[in-house]
């Protein structure tokens with residue numbers, strides 16, 4: 001309740017209101033609470049033949065709702081492991097990971113099944129792995145909706161058919177609805193796979209090297225389909241890729257090194273008064289919650305920095321210099 005303004009001035013907040021605001025400001029906010037994806041110090045250890053492999057070594061990543069992000073990194077850096085965790089196929093060994101509010105470390109088997117059917121969609125590199133060979137494109141897209149359950153009335157079947165047709169149209173493959181995978185090109189198969197992954201309208205779409213088996217032109221068409229899903233269907237999209245075309249066209253690409261997010265490139269496109277587009281990009285290194293940063297190896301080599309650097313605080317930046325042996 002507000003105290004009435006005395007002489008027409010703004011209302012003075014009551015003590016209760018002030019107390020409420022202070023409590024809200026002081027309440028611990030869950031890390032990345034509003035993000036589509038929030039990974040906090042995720043660790044994943046595999047044990048094979050009694051040998052432990054630490055595939056993720058305390059990885060931090062937040063992805064905003066509606067973003068389209070590329071994950072890049074050398075072979076073995078942990079990209080697929082991260083994607084499998086986000087897909088609900090693997091469980092982290094430690095840390096926390098949330099997707100669309102679902103806690104990936106605390107889900108029961110039943111919740112995990114629902115998560116994989118409704119919250120995330122997945123597209124694999126191997127075109128054949130995404131589709132049932134004996135079903136047509138339309139039947140492949142209808143399958144996840146049928147598996148989700150629900151009513152089997154004629155009205156529900158009509159709605160399902162409509163959803164399938166809309167998805168195929170949105171991905172520009174409406175005319176291929178009655179073809180089986182073997183009658184489709186690799187790029188067309190991947191676009192059907194994207195429609196299958198989007199069938200239950202997931203909030204997050206994950207893709208592991210989806211253009212890996214395609215030539216450049218076909219890959220560009222498939223990437224265009226991911227953009228459509230992101231812009232028109234509102235899904236948050238994360239694509240693991242080695243493809244420089246894909247990594248070069250997204251607003252944000254995150255590099256993973258040794259099981260951690262190491263750096264990221266943000267691109268900004270601006271249109272001037274003549275309608276000319278210019279894209280600028282900037283590389284950032286990641287700052288973790290304990291204050292650690294991983295500097296680019298090329299920068300360190302250029303200045304011969306190793307083991308220890310001098311850090312000085314300036315008004316608007318921190319300067320890092322090679323260790324001065326005179327000190």
Ligand SMILES: Nc1ncnc2c1ncn2[C@@H]1O[C@H](COP(=O)(O)OP(=O)(O)OP(=O)(O)O)[C@@H](O)[C@H]1O
Nearest residue numbers: 046047048053055074075076077078079080081082
């Ligand atoms: N199921 C598993 N059992 C044992 N080790 C595994 C398993 N899955 C991944 N690893 C190991 O974890 C590390 C990270 O592998 P991951 O597949 O995530 O890397 P990646 O960046 O996706 O590589 P690529 O680009 O080659 O696919 C590697 O050392 C790999 O050998």
